[in-house]
Amino acid sequence: xxxxxxxxxxxxxxxEFVAAGIAAGAGLVVGFYLPHRGRTSKxxxxxxxYVRITPDNKITIVVARSEMGQxxxxxxxxILAEELEADWKQIEIEQAGASNLYGDQTxxxxxxxxxxxxxxxxxxATAREMLISAAALTWGVARSSCTAQNGSVLHAASKRQxxxxxxxxxxxxxxxxxxxxxxxxxxxxIVGQRLPRVDTPSKVKGEAVFxxxxxxxxxxYAMLSRCPTIGGKLLNFDDKESKNISGVSYxxxxxxxxxxxVADSVWGAMEGRRLLNVNWDDGPNKDxxxxxxxxxxxxxxxxxxxxxxxxxxxxxxxxxxxxxxxxLPFMAHAPMEPGNCxxxxxxxxxxxWAPTQVPQDxxxxxxQALGIDPDQVKVNVTLMGGGFGRRLExxxxxxxxxxxxxxxxxxxVLWTREDDMRSSTYRPASLHQLSAVVDGAGWPVAFTxxxxxxxxxxxxxxxxxxxxxxxxxxxxxxxxxxxxISLEYVQTETPVPLGWMRSVYALQVAFxxxxxxxxxxxxxxxxxxxxxxxxxxxxxxxxxxxxxxFFTTTWHTARMRxxxxxxxxxxxxxxxxxxxxxxxxACFACFSSYVAEVVEIxxxxxxxxxxxxxxxxxxxQVVNPSILEQQIPGGVVYALGNALRAKITIEKGRIVQGNFxxxxxxxxxxxxVVEVYTVPSTEPPTGIGEPSVPPLAPALCSAIYAxxxxxxxxxxxxx
Amino acid sequence: xxxxxxxxxGSDTKVSVPPETPLLWLLRDTLALTGTKFxxxxxxxxxxxxxxxxxxxxxxxxPVSQVAGKSITTIEGLGANGLxxxxxxxxxxxxxxxxxxxxxxxxTAAALLAKTPNPSDEEITRAxxxxxxxxxxxxxxxxxxxxxxxxxxxxxSAR
Numbered sequence: 001x002x003x004x005x006x007x008x009x010x011x012x013x014x015x016e017f018v019a020a021g022i023a024a025g026a027g028l029v030v031g032f033y034l035p036h037r038g039r040t041s042k043x044x045x046x047x048x049x050y051v052r053i054t055p056d057n058k059i060t061i062v063v064a065r066s067e068m069g070q071x072x073x074x075x076x077x078x079i080l081a082e083e084l085e086a087d088w089k090q091i092e093i094e095q096a097g098a099s100n101l102y103g104d105q106t107x108x109x110x111x112x113x114x115x116x117x118x119x120x121x122x123x124x125a126t127a128r129e130m131l132i133s134a135a136a137l138t139w140g141v142a143r144s145s146c147t148a149q150n151g152s153v154l155h156a157a158s159k160r161q162x163x164x165x166x167x168x169x170x171x172x173x174x175x176x177x178x179x180x181x182x183x184x185x186x187x188x189x190i191v192g193q194r195l196p197r198v199d200t201p202s203k204v205k206g207e208a209v210f211x212x213x214x215x216x217x218x219x220x221y222a223m224l225s226r227c228p229t230i231g232g233k234l235l236n237f238d239d240k241e242s243k244n245i246s247g248v249s250y251x252x253x254x255x256x257x258x259x260x261x262v263a264d265s266v267w268g269a270m271e272g273r274r275l276l277n278v279n280w281d282d283g284p285n286k287d288x289x290x291x292x293x294x295x296x297x298x299x300x301x302x303x304x305x306x307x308x309x310x311x312x313x314x315x316x317x318x319x320x321x322x323x324x325x326x327x328l329p330f331m332a333h334a335p336m337e338p339g340n341c342x343x344x345x346x347x348x349x350x351x352x353w354a355p356t357q358v359p360q361d362x363x364x365x366x367x368q369a370l371g372i373d374p375d376q377v378k379v380n381v382t383l384m385g386g387g388f389g390r391r392l393e394x395x396x397x398x399x400x401x402x403x404x405x406x407x408x409x410x411x412x413v414l415w416t417r418e419d420d421m422r423s424s425t426y427r428p429a430s431l432h433q434l435s436a437v438v439d440g441a442g443w444p445v446a447f448t449x450x451x452x453x454x455x456x457x458x459x460x461x462x463x464x465x466x467x468x469x470x471x472x473x474x475x476x477x478x479x480x481x482x483x484x485i486s487l488e489y490v491q492t493e494t495p496v497p498l499g500w501m502r503s504v505y506a507l508q509v510a511f512x513x514x515x516x517x518x519x520x521x522x523x524x525x526x527x528x529x530x531x532x533x534x535x536x537x538x539x540x541x542x543x544x545x546x547x548x549x550f551f552t553t554t555w556h557t558a559r560m561r562x563x564x565x566x567x568x569x570x571x572x573x574x575x576x577x578x579x580x581x582x583x584x585x586a587c588f589a590c591f592s593s594y595v596a597e598v599v600e601i602x603x604x605x606x607x608x609x610x611x612x613x614x615x616x617x618x619x620x621q622v623v624n625p626s627i628l629e630q631q632i633p634g635g636v637v638y639a640l641g642n643a644l645r646a647k648i649t650i651e652k653g654r655i656v657q658g659n660f661x662x663x664x665x666x667x668x669x670x671x672x673v674v675e676v677y678t679v680p681s682t683e684p685p686t687g688i689g690e691p692s693v694p695p696l697a698p699a700l701c702s703a704i705y706a707x708x709x710x711x712x713x714x715x716x717x718x719x
Numbered sequence: 720x721x722x723x724x725x726x727x728x729g730s731d732t733k734v735s736v737p738p739e740t741p742l743l744w745l746l747r748d749t750l751a752l753t754g755t756k757f758x759x760x761x762x763x764x765x766x767x768x769x770x771x772x773x774x775x776x777x778x779x780x781x782p783v784s785q786v787a788g789k790s791i792t793t794i795e796g797l798g799a800n801g802l803x804x805x806x807x808x809x810x811x812x813x814x815x816x817x818x819x820x821x822x823x824x825x826x827t828a829a830a831l832l833a834k835t836p837n838p839s840d841e842e843i844t845r846a847x848x849x850x851x852x853x854x855x856x857x858x859x860x861x862x863x864x865x866x867x868x869x870x871x872x873x874x875x876s877a878r
Binding site: 209265266334417633637667 | 736744747748751752753754756759763793794795802806809810814815818822825844848849853857859861
């Protein structure tokens with residue numbers, strides 16, 4: 001038996017860098033680098049790290065974010081190809097591994113398009129301008145008489161044309177311009193088109209290589225037995241029986257709370273692990289249970305929190321006060337592909353093949369764990385069978401590297417579904433205290449939301465400035481322009497490992513805000529749509545919108561009104577429903593986008609059945625409508641599973657749920673028809689991966705109230 | 720260890736593995752047919768679906784000993800000559816997002832169409848309900864099956 005150490009990686013995770021960058025107002029320039037990689041040679045024209053053009057007329061565009069289903073390998077190259085005036089058919093895509101050339105490569109926060117919109121456009125435009133210059137020099141004509149289109153430069157007067165491949169060598173000799181013109185959206189030929197995703201054919205043929213599918217000669221498979229109690233440690237283990245399994249080649253401790261079994265097949269590693277006899281020190285949380293978590297949130301509610309937003313003075317408003325509490329449980333991401341990573345440690349270097357949202361964090365954490373320089377760690381980014389935030393962690397990569405080092409072989413560490421469910425990081429459980437003061441007509445004149453929840457970043461030693469979790473600026477905005485508002489965050493502690501799960505705190509905040517607004521509207525005898533539109537209306541005296549400044553983002557009430565009205569119109573909000581059908585509405589703004597949803601249900605044996613969801617979205621310029629129409633329903637169905645059943649509970653310090661039987665996602669029989677409508681916009685593009693998640697639960701609970709007069713204030717609905 | 724002979728994608732294949740090994744790991748680790756996926760290991764998600772003598776089964780819960788002498792079709796063998804009509808429909812309807820579950824979805828759908836060439840919505844739901852998709856592609860899966868059914872005059876799996 002040999003031992004290894006697993007240093008707990010410290011410092012800001014990549015996800016936090018994105019969040020912190022946005023909070024600091026630098027969000028839109030994160031990753032804003034156009035580094036010259038110095039690779040331009042006779043054979044390759046590469047004015048920056050994102051694009052290479054070769055004399056054989058091949059254009060390679062490098063994607064520095066990770067593909068987890070959101071279509072990023074298609075969307076980002078479309079942006080560059082647009083400015084390049086390339087022929088889409090000649091584009092080849094290359095996935096970047098961890099690198100320092102591309103800024104922060106974290107794929108999260110619905111940020112890939114919104115933070116690389118400028119760098120990708122400038123990268124393409126720079127190459128285009130140099131290719132035009134190369135053509136003008138070749139022909140000896142004025143630069144202004146040449147135009148780029150469809151992968152060539154044309155000289156209309158002489159009807160001459162040279163392909164980008166023809167021009168690559170000369171373009172590579174020219175100085176790189178620093179200030180290049182960008183196209184106007186009215187001239188777009190690629191951005192805004194329904195181009196098929198580049199990764200679809202390989203995925204339907206079974207040829208796509210996800211992390212779990214990567215193979216290399218001599219590769220072994222490892223399963224880890226991890227301490228089942230949160231914060232517990234390994235005492236000792238007996239591996240006599242495990243060693244009898246054919247193909248088991250190595251068994252050893254990993255860090256201080258796991259044992260690895262390495263074999264020449266997954267099944268051998270699974271059987272070896274099953275036969276391990278391990279004694280655990282259950283540690284300080286051996287009595288932890290869900291009731292204690294709820295109690296700790298209630299206790300913390302007595303504390304004063306940090307102010308997220310304040311307008312007027314809610315404490316001085318007279319009138320009728322209404323209040324309600326909402327609560328949400330821990331939830332698990334549960335992507336279809338369980339955690340895995342392949343690592344090959346060879347003396348002083350380590351190479352990884354990782355399905356990861358954080359290649360740079362994997363590199364740095366593995367280097368730290370192995371005690372080698374980050375330059376000696378190469379991270380290859382594979383396709384991912386879903387991410388939803390689970391792969392913002394680097395645990396699987398560090399495990400693989402450590403096991404490869406001690407087992408002295410290339411090793412794929414594979415997690416089972418139960419491993420993934422029980423040794424994960426979880427959406428924080430939360431408690432929400434909402435109150436309002438309403439006037440005689442039932443309109444709110446004061447609104448208070450106290451969010452009581454542990455901090456994901458805080459748990460990692462980065463609680464954020466002024467005790468405000470760095471995610472909240474992107475996820476906790478209140479866009480209604482009321483005269484008195486107080487949004488407060490009470491940061492709590494929990495030993496339960498926390499993670500960023502699709503839409504992060506926006507799910508909890510929207511459930512509380514929008515459910516409460518629905519309650520206020522109905523109590524006032526008003527239509528929930530009209531109630532919201534009234535609160536979002538222009539100030540009557542000044543005749544202008546009451547836009548909301550929330551940290552560094554300005555939220556536009558007009559844009560929120562537009563998505564609400566669009567969703568309502570398309571859903572036929574004012575038209576009567578057939579007997580037995582009911583509907584609810586909600587809206588939310590997060591990740592710089594605005595979404596409203598109308599949910600239509602019937603009740604079957606006290607269980608809501610969602611038939612139709614109409615989603616209206618304002619996400620600025622749409623890069624690829626076809627991908628948008630995948631992402632929005634995807635978020636809706638994910639949110640429906642969260643709302644109906646997602647609940648991680650704890651008994652004796654252990655996660656109770658283990659597989660898709662007791663943590664049951666939505667299946668086809670429960671999946672609604674989702675209609676997607678967008679507000680036409682030429683504003684810069686904003687997030688689409690997460691913003692359709694938050695409005696679903698409150699809209700659904702509003703529909704359930706319409707059907708049953710029963711108000712749901714705690715998720716999941718079917719608990 | 721046991722020597723087991725089975726037919727995989729039309730080829731007779733002899734393997735030597737412990738007889739209780741789930742077919743999934745034989746396909747993935749021994750035969751390098753990685754299009755068949757591991758999702759739950761308990762027959763709950765359908766990512767590992769393959770055909771056993773034409774019927775959709777969960778390879779994660781099927782020991783190799785049970786398939787000796789039988790014929791297995793995986794996603795790699797589904798389209799005998801190029802793409803299966805379902806694979807083409809999946810491309811046309813742009814079904815996959817992450818794509819991880821889709822090979823299992825297609826294998827289940829292929830077994831459905833082999834028996835029920837023009838399935839109703841209810842028949843599709845009943846057949847596909849065991850296949851989970853965390854990206855929420857269910858409605859596109861439904862459309863793609865209808866599209867494939869409409870375009871197929873002779874039913875079914877290519878083998």
